[in-house]
Amino acid sequence: MSDMTMEQRLALNHYDVDTEAHIKIKPDVCQDCDLRPCLYVCPAECFKLKEGKISFSHEGCLECGSCRICCDQEAIEWAYPRAGFGISYEYG
Amino acid sequence: MCCLLFIPQTNKILFATKAEPTSARPACSGPRPPLYSSAMSDGLEVVVVGAGPAGCAAAYTLAKAGIQVLLVERSKFAGGKNVTGGVLYGSVLNELIPEFWKEAPVERRVQRHVISMLSEKSSVSIDFNKDTSDHPESAGYTVLRAKFDRWFAQKVEEAGGMVITGSRADDLIMDDGRVAGIVAGGDSIAAKVVIAADGVNSLLADKAGLGISLAPENVNQGVKEVIKLPRETIEQRFNVTSDGGAAIHFLGFCTRGVHGGGFLYTNQESLSLGIVVQLKTLLDNKLKSVELLESFKEHPTVREWVKGGTPVEYSAHLVPAGGLRMVPQLYTDGMLVAGDAAALVLSTGRALEGLNFALASGLAAAETVKMAREKDDFSQQTLSHYVKLMSDSFVLQDLVRFFGAPQFLENPRLYGVYPELACSLAGRVFEVDGNPKSTVWQLAREEMKGKVSLWQLVRDAMAARKTI
Numbered sequence: 344m345s346d347m348t349m350e351q352r353l354a355l356n357h358y359d360v361d362t363e364a365h366i367k368i369k370p371d372v373c374q375d376c377d378l379r380p381c382l383y384v385c386p387a388e389c390f391k392l393k394e395g396k397i398s399f400s401h402e403g404c405l406e407c408g409s410c411r412i413c414c415d416q417e418a419i420e421w422a423y424p425r426a427g428f429g430i431s432y433e434y435g
Numbered sequence: 436m437c438c439l440l441f442i443p444q445t446n447k448i449l450f451a452t453k454a455e456p457t458s459a460r461p462a463c464s465g466p467r468p469p470l471y472s473s474a475m476s477d478g479l480e481v482v483v484v485g486a487g488p489a490g491c492a493a494a495y496t497l498a499k500a501g502i503q504v505l506l507v508e509r510s511k512f513a514g515g516k517n518v519t520g521g522v523l524y525g526s527v528l529n530e531l532i533p534e535f536w537k538e539a540p541v542e543r544r545v546q547r548h549v550i551s552m553l554s555e556k557s558s559v560s561i562d563f564n565k566d567t568s569d570h571p572e573s574a575g576y577t578v579l580r581a582k583f584d585r586w587f588a589q590k591v592e593e594a595g596g597m598v599i600t601g602s603r604a605d606d607l608i609m610d611d612g613r614v615a616g617i618v619a620g621g622d623s624i625a626a627k628v629v630i631a632a633d634g635v636n637s638l639l640a641d642k643a644g645l646g647i648s649l650a651p652e653n654v655n656q657g658v659k660e661v662i663k664l665p666r667e668t669i670e671q672r673f674n675v676t677s678d679g680g681a682a683i684h685f686l687g688f689c690t691r692g693v694h695g696g697g698f699l700y701t702n703q704e705s706l707s708l709g710i711v712v713q714l715k716t717l718l719d720n721k722l723k724s725v726e727l728l729e730s731f732k733e734h735p736t737v738r739e740w741v742k743g744g745t746p747v748e749y750s751a752h753l754v755p756a757g758g759l760r761m762v763p764q765l766y767t768d769g770m771l772v773a774g775d776a777a778a779l780v781l782s783t784g785r786a787l788e789g790l791n792f793a794l795a796s797g798l799a800a801a802e803t804v805k806m807a808r809e810k811d812d813f814s815q816q817t818l819s820h821y822v823k824l825m826s827d828s829f830v831l832q833d834l835v836r837f838f839g840a841p842q843f844l845e846n847p848r849l850y851g852v853y854p855e856l857a858c859s860l861a862g863r864v865f866e867v868d869g870n871p872k873s874t875v876w877q878l879a880r881e882e883m884k885g886k887v888s889l890w891q892l893v894r895d896a897m898a899a900r901k902t903i
Contacts, residue, residue: 359511405750407656432514
């Protein structure tokens, strides 16, 4: 039962996905970051390490704000999605 | 489209610049924020931002008093961005909406409270059972916020308040150093006073200089699965009545050394299973909360509770957990901050309690506004009445009493050694292996060896006196 991948988990939820990302990262700054807390604290695993580079995809974001708090490099430009977009919990 | 800005102090209406030109919005890429009626361009009395329990309590109280109030919510519907990780106790809500349990979409009235300490393979629990049907006003209720907040916002509307969902408040209108309204969806909405109840990541409070300083040390992350199970299975498995429920809190192996705990609540036809962990120790241990949630779900004790269920939702939310030390100044000229936006969450050694604090602070904010309105003075000085009201209620009294709790909860033994000890000691007590028996005290001393000294245990117990 707990053999769900993150993709399967997020697929349980309802999202209105915006075409534009509400959170932006600064890849140059991320490149030099040693700790990379975003890789651990994002509960939706929106941050990925691909070929040594941090990438961010906003589609599965749960809008919790953990990345905003844990990034000590000021590499994250954080905002809520535009009105009507993003996660929409059915249960909550 | 032009927007008018009303300056309450001078009774002047001024043209305001729009925050976002209409053309900047893609024409058909999704829901569009509603346009505000011309009545609003004259300036409102009160704008409340955020339709969670704090915002709804404030808006409802004001609407009931016949005061013009607009409640603005960024989600498509109230509750759509919110997550429950706790039990809603009825006392404050009952004050606002008497006998709320007869109409509110509460899930189950808690009759069974369990505290369970986990080791890797076993658990020791305190299981408190009591029929709470004869005092529903002070009982705890399990809730699902997408349903509950939606109902509450509807109550605001029924009481005569205006509710606009799908509208994100992006900025404050500032006038000569005081807050004079908000900017939402590109429209300026002037108001005599703003109540910011926009949650833990309150961008409005930040803009007014009242923001809480969030840090990995003082913020907990909750992740949760809602697991569908038939109603009858829940009632049999948890031994609860048809409207009764169970609230189970876990401590120990479920967080694998990370500060925090787990929870399991019964809803009508589902379970809420989650963990709440401090961001700092999560990072220190390089663990992901979803991994903790998964292994928690596989724990022999938990596995039996959730067996046969189907996950239907995965959610995450932050909880301010720094206690009073974290609470910012709660008001400024033209604005009050309530709920999670003001970090009004009680952290004790027992639990994190935010729902009632949100409701009570929303109510106090509304009462303050009512008073300020009579004087037609929304200055900082008048709005300071808010703190007075909360000092007279449990909100600030509890936060003061448990001032030291967040520090006490920094003790790693609470999440590792102690739950482990409780389980290993129980294992020894309930074991007959043919050898001569020892007393429980002798067994305890043996189990403590190399893990914690008696002196340390006494010191921790003394510290716990003030914080649990």
